[in-house]
Amino acid sequence: MNLALDLLQAYWRAAAQVAILYGVVYGVLRFLKGTHGEGILRGLAFLALVGFTVLLVIARWAGLDQINFLLTAFLQTSVFALIIIFQPELRRGLVRISQTPFLKFMFKGETDPIGEVVDAAARMARNKVGAIVAIEREDGLKDYIERGTSIDAVVSQKLLESIFFPGSPLHDGAIVIRENRVAAAGCLFPLTENVAAIRNLGTRHRAGIGLSEQGDAIVVIVSEETGTISLALGGQLTRNLDKESLDRRLRELYANASDRESA
Numbered sequence: 001m002n003l004a005l006d007l008l009q010a011y012w013r014a015a016a017q018v019a020i021l022y023g024v025v026y027g028v029l030r031f032l033k034g035t036h037g038e039g040i041l042r043g044l045a046f047l048a049l050v051g052f053t054v055l056l057v058i059a060r061w062a063g064l065d066q067i068n069f070l071l072t073a074f075l076q077t078s079v080f081a082l083i084i085i086f087q088p089e090l091r092r093g094l095v096r097i098s099q100t101p102f103l104k105f106m107f108k109g110e111t112d113p114i115g116e117v118v119d120a121a122a123r124m125a126r127n128k129v130g131a132i133v134a135i136e137r138e139d140g141l142k143d144y145i146e147r148g149t150s151i152d153a154v155v156s157q158k159l160l161e162s163i164f165f166p167g168s169p170l171h172d173g174a175i176v177i178r179e180n181r182v183a184a185a186g187c188l189f190p191l192t193e194n195v196a197a198i199r200n201l202g203t204r205h206r207a208g209i210g211l212s213e214q215g216d217a218i219v220v221i222v223s224e225e226t227g228t229i230s231l232a233l234g235g236q237l238t239r240n241l242d243k244e245s246l247d248r249r250l251r252e253l254y255a256n257a258s259d260r261e262s263a
Contacts, residue, residue, distance in 0.1 A: 113155035113180045114250045120160035121222055121229050122243040130224030131164040132174040132204045134189070135250075139215030141176050141183075148173060148187035155182055164222075174207065174219075190214065194235070201237075208232035218253055220246070 058064075117133055124131050134141060149170060153159060155177055163185050164171045173186035191203070192210040201209075208219035212232040219232040229241045231249060241249070 113177060114247065114254060116155045116157045117160065117177070117220060118243060118247040118250065120157040121220055121246060123157070124161060124164060124222045125227045125229050128224050128227040129161070129164055129166065129222065130171075130202075130204055131160070131220075131222040132189075132208055133160065133220045134174055134176050134187070134208075134211055135218040135220070136176060136178045136183075137216045137218065137253075139217065141178065141211075141215070141217060144174075144187045144189065144211075145176050145178065145184040148176065148184035151175075151182045151185050153182045155180060174204075174211075189219075192235070205230060205232075205237065209235060209237055212236070218250065220250075 117135070121131065121133070134144075159182060160175065162168065163175060170186035174189055175185045176183045176187050189207040189211040191206040192213060194209065194213075202223065202225065204221050204223070208221045208230070209232045211217055212219050213235040216234070221230045221232060222228075223230070228239060229243075229246055230237055230239045231241060231246065232238075233253070238249070
């Protein structure tokens with residue numbers, strides 16, 4: 001009975017080790033598939049399995065202690081060489097890992113999207129750069145996101161300004177912020193048909209009001225003609241906001257939305 005248990009334990013350990021090694025090798029191959037590192041890995045694997053293994057066996061069999069020592073030391077330090085050789089692939093891998101849904105959820109609170117939007121709006125207003133940014137709340141904006149250009153990036157002042165920079169391919173459309181990330185740019189919103197609201201207003205303001213009429217989205221608009229900041233909500237337009245009042249209003253709306261979600 002004890003012999004059977006010992007054999008079972010030994011086989012279980014061997015199977016576990018084989019499974020772990022298989023998983024590691026398979027993951028590395030999948031990770032390097034289609035990259036320059038795939039060919040390099042094949043060459044290194046051939047040298048390791050054929051060249052070093054044969055030399056190491058011969059050195060130990062013939063009692064060549066110095067050769068055995070050098071080969072063993074080289075194998076132990078080869079991990080640093082692999083890090084240097086596969087540096088581009090490792091960098092891309094770390095970026096992929098950081099973009100996994102779990103890590104996005106863990107670190108989604110690192111930035112202040114409201115502060116970034118306010119800073120970008122204030123700077124673009126000073127420079128008279130037109131912009132329109134819609135912030136999704138309970139009513140989804142998926143249809144508009146799918147019709148725009150997918151971005152999926154952290155909200156930042158520099159990103160917003162670069163998108164709306166005159167001459168940028170996406171500067172005429174709108175940005176949609178979803179779950180504290182820039183979901184898409186170059187989005188087109190429906191124009192309001194409210195005659196009283198569109199008097200003396202440009203296309204951006206009409207689009208902002210039009211979107212706010214169809215849901216609870218918050219729309220920040222910067223006029224390229226006057227350099228004023230406006231906020232559209234529920235079909236109503238609040239104009240001539242400064243940086244402080246815009247920041248205060250956006251945070252109030254976000255706080256109200258959080259209270260509704262927790263209720």
